[in-house]
Amino acid sequence: MTSIGRLVLAQVRSIGSRNTCLRAADVPGGPWTARGQRTYRTGASGSTSEVITRARAARSVTSVRAYQEVGRADLFIQVIPFASPEDARTGVDELRALPRTMPRSKGLSDVGELRTVSPPEVAGAGHVEAAEQPFVLDGEHSRTLTAWCVVGSAVVVAALGGRAGAVRWPQLAGILEAQAAALTRPT
Template sequence: MLAQVRSIGSRNACLAAGELPGGPWAARGGRTYRTGASGSTSEAITRARAIRSVTSVRGYQEVGRADLFIQVIPFASPEDARGGLTELRGLPRTMPQSKGLSDVGELRTVAPPTIAGTTHVEAAEQAFLLDGEHSRTLTVWCVAGQTVVVAALGGRSEAIRWPQLAEIVEAQVAALG
C-alpha cells in the first residue's frame, strides 16, 4: 500500500464524474493537498505526512437532483486510518451558505449502510430546507485498508437515498484497489 500511496502523487484519487454510478454527474472542482496541511498534529496524521500521503477531494453535481462530495485520505496503517476517521468525524461541520437555505437541523448519527470493501463505517444525516423544500445531507466516513473515504450526498429528501450513497462509495473504494 505504501507504494500505491506514493504513486498517487498529485493525481486526484477520487472517481471521475463519468465513473460514478447513477447520474449523469458533473465534476464541480477538485484538488489534492498534502495530508495534514490543515494543521493537525495527531500521531496518525504525522505518520501519514511521513509517507507523503496526498489527500484528494472532489465535488460533483447531478443536475437538479443532488450534490456529492468525496474525500480520500491515505494513512500509514489500517489502525491509523481508524484513528484518522475518528478525528475527521469529530471535526465541526458547517453547511455552505446558500440563498434559500433555512431550518438547518442537527447532524444526527444513524445506522450506517453496508459498504463492500470497508472494515468500519459511520454515518450521519442532517435535514434542512432549501428554497422551501425538505432536503438532507447523508454522510459516511469509512475505512478501506489504510485509507479513509468520506462522502456526503445532499439534495431533496425524496431524491437521495442511502443505497445510492453506498453504491457510490463502493465504486470509490474499488477504484482504490
C-alpha cells in the same frame, strides 16, 4: 537535505498528484458533473495528531472532488491515505470530530443537527460510520447523508445532499463501493 528542503520537496511532489477520487463518469447514477477538485498534503490544516503526523511522514496526499447531478443532488468525496489501516480507523474518529458547516446558499434555512445513524453496508470497506443532517432549501425538505469508510489504509468520506426524496442511503452506498473498488484496483 534540510527539513525545510524536504518540506518543499514533499509539497512540490503533492502538487499535481493524481486525484484518487472517482471521475464523474465513474460515479454510479447520474449523470454527474465534476464541479471542482484538488489534492493537498494530508494534514495541511495544521493537525498535529499522531495519525496525521505518520500520514505526513508517509507523504500522504488527500484528494477531494465535488460533483453535481443537475437538479437532483450534490456529492463530495474525499480520500485521505493514512500510514496503516489502524491509523485510518483512528482517523475516522478525528474526522468525525471536526466542525461541520453547511455552505451558504440563498434559500437555505432550518438546518438541523447532524445525527448519527446506522451505516449502510459498503462492500470493500472495513469500517463504516454514517450521519444525516436535515435542512430546508428553497422551501423543500432536504438532507445530507455522510459516510466515513475505512478502505485499506485510507478513509473515504462521502456526502450526498439534495431533496429528501432524491438522496438515499443505497445510492450513497453504491457510490462508496465504486470508490472503494477504484482504490483497491491494481494500477
